[in-house]
Amino acid sequence: MAGFEPTQTVSLDALGFFKDTTPAHHLDVDKARSHFPALKTGYIYADNAGGSQIPQEVVNRIADYLLYSNVQLGAGYSVCAKSVRRVREGKEAAMALLNATSVDEIVFGGSSTGNMDALMKHLEAEGEIGPGDEIVVMAGEHEGVQMAWLENRYLPCTANNGLWKKLAARHGIEIKYWQATPTSRDNPFSITHKTEDLLPLISHRTRIVAFSACSNILGSIIDVKEVSRVVRRSARKCGARKLEISVDCVAYAPHRRIDVQDWDIDYCAISFYKIYGPHAAALYVRPPSLRFSSSLLANELVYGCSGIIPYLLNLTPAHDIGATYDWITNHEQTLVQPLLEFLTHPDQRKRGVKVVGDERDGLMRVPTISFMVRGAEAIDSAKLAQMVNQRGGIGIRWYSYNCPSGSDEPDLKGGVARISLVHYNTIEEVKQIINILREILYDGVH
Numbered sequence: 001m002a003g004f005e006p007t008q009t010v011s012l013d014a015l016g017f018f019k020d021t022t023p024a025h026h027l028d029v030d031k032a033r034s035h036f037p038a039l040k041t042g043y044i045y046a047d048n049a050g051g052s053q054i055p056q057e058v059v060n061r062i063a064d065y066l067l068y069s070n071v072q073l074g075a076g077y078s079v080c081a082k083s084v085r086r087v088r089e090g091k092e093a094a095m096a097l098l099n100a101t102s103v104d105e106i107v108f109g110g111s112s113t114g115n116m117d118a119l120m121k122h123l124e125a126e127g128e129i130g131p132g133d134e135i136v137v138m139a140g141e142h143e144g145v146q147m148a149w150l151e152n153r154y155l156p157c158t159a160n161n162g163l164w165k166k167l168a169a170r171h172g173i174e175i176k177y178w179q180a181t182p183t184s185r186d187n188p189f190s191i192t193h194k195t196e197d198l199l200p201l202i203s204h205r206t207r208i209v210a211f212s213a214c215s216n217i218l219g220s221i222i223d224v225k226e227v228s229r230v231v232r233r234s235a236r237k238c239g240a241r242k243l244e245i246s247v248d249c250v251a252y253a254p255h256r257r258i259d260v261q262d263w264d265i266d267y268c269a270i271s272f273y274k275i276y277g278p279h280a281a282a283l284y285v286r287p288p289s290l291r292f293s294s295s296l297l298a299n300e301l302v303y304g305c306s307g308i309i310p311y312l313l314n315l316t317p318a319h320d321i322g323a324t325y326d327w328i329t330n331h332e333q334t335l336v337q338p339l340l341e342f343l344t345h346p347d348q349r350k351r352g353v354k355v356v357g358d359e360r361d362g363l364m365r366v367p368t369i370s371f372m373v374r375g376a377e378a379i380d381s382a383k384l385a386q387m388v389n390q391r392g393g394i395g396i397r398w399y400s401y402n403c404p405s406g407s408d409e410p411d412l413k414g415g416v417a418r419i420s421l422v423h424y425n426t427i428e429e430v431k432q433i434i435n436i437l438r439e440i441l442y443d444g445v446h
């Protein structure tokens with residue numbers, strides 16, 4: 001590709017992309033991988049923000065439920081008592097992952113979108129929200145291509161923005177957008193959300209502040225505890241009647257520890273298929289007055305979710321979920337750093353590569369990295385993902401990505417290519433991904 005050749009071919013190690021970042025407590029990635037039959041194939045799973053792989057212990061539980069405890073609940077005989085216990089174990093696993101105080105605070109359902117939809121219908125039915133209220137959502141949250149099975153048809157929406165906006169439209173509620181701002185002067189797409197841009201949106205009418213703890217496109221982490229603290233303080237000062245905070249933790253849960261109590265939040269969504277479990281989801285609902293059910297979910301899947309906890313606990317000698325997440329965080333940093341360093345290298349900038357999301361590595365970032373190739377030799381993001389995937393042995397994906405506010409959002413027409421990794425991905429895999437990208441960017445194969 002004329003004009004965009006890197007000056008010379010040097011190994012990535014020599015360029016310093018793979019610094020020795022071995023942390024004091026390091027995750028035994030081989031041991032983690034050994035739990036996942038799918039990873040033994042050598043395929044590079046790099047679309048984990050779309051859905052993670054599943055460890056053997058989760059599948060064993062699903063199979064065991066079906067083979068040995070597949071009876072109607074509530075009938076009182078011994079096998080039935082076993083099934084009831086198992087379903088409760090699934091709910092306790094959700095409770096542990098969210099750090100909720102009781103299983104009564106957990107609503108299980110088929111998806112986070114379905115669970116949030118059930119919550120909103122309940123809020124409406126109880127007259128808990130209505131005209132005159134305001135809802136604050138995050139601009140730049142991914143929505144549009146997400147399809148959820150609701151009311152016998154697929155609806156394009158996310159668990160967060162899309163549904164809150166529909167609710168607002170039904171009641172004439174005002175939606176306000178928490179805008180994202182760039183973090184690098186060289187790249188208008190290096191966007192992240194800052195608390196100072198949220199606070200001016202809070203008024204005496206604010207009823208709900210809804211945001212994602214981690215964006216599934218931008219990969220940036222929000223300090224939920226701090227946001228919750230300052231938003232509540234602001235709402236109190238403004239005299240807001242009843243403020244509630246709803247946090248979408250679907251893209252956060254694979255990477256960091258959730259603590260709904262410490263965060264002081266009202267609603268929190270997680271989807272197990274992104275966190276090494278089956279297609280099932282749990283919603284934390286704090287208000288005791290709000291008890292409702294979501295879509296029906298197979299009992300074997302609820303029980304299967306309980307297998308996630310022993311898997312996570314086994315990753316550290318301490319058998320402590322906090323320690324597990326610390327180790328996961330440390331390992332994931334070693335994946336983020338070389339990828340970002342490659343994508344933001346002056347050669348790649350010159351080539352037109354633009355990271356969409358914060359370009360800085362560090363604790364406020366997970367290895368979900370979106371980018372696009374613009375400029376004179378632009379490559380369409382869908383095509384870019386296809387070119388990576390056509391190499392075989394690797395799966396990444398493309399997303400259309402529209403910032404919903406319609407104000408001064410950067411133009412993201414063409415969408416983004418996204419590489420999303422989790423703790424079972426290896427530095428070797430990152431090296432291979434970088435090599436493939438390098439070939440596509442410079443060998444003119446498109």
Ligand SMILES: Cc1ncc(COP(=O)(O)O)c(C=O)c1O
Binds near residue numbers: 049158159248250270
């Ligand atoms: C951040 C985020 N929120 C919500 C959802 C929707 O979750 P579910 O598929 O369980 O409805 C997704 C799915 O990709 C997501 O990434």
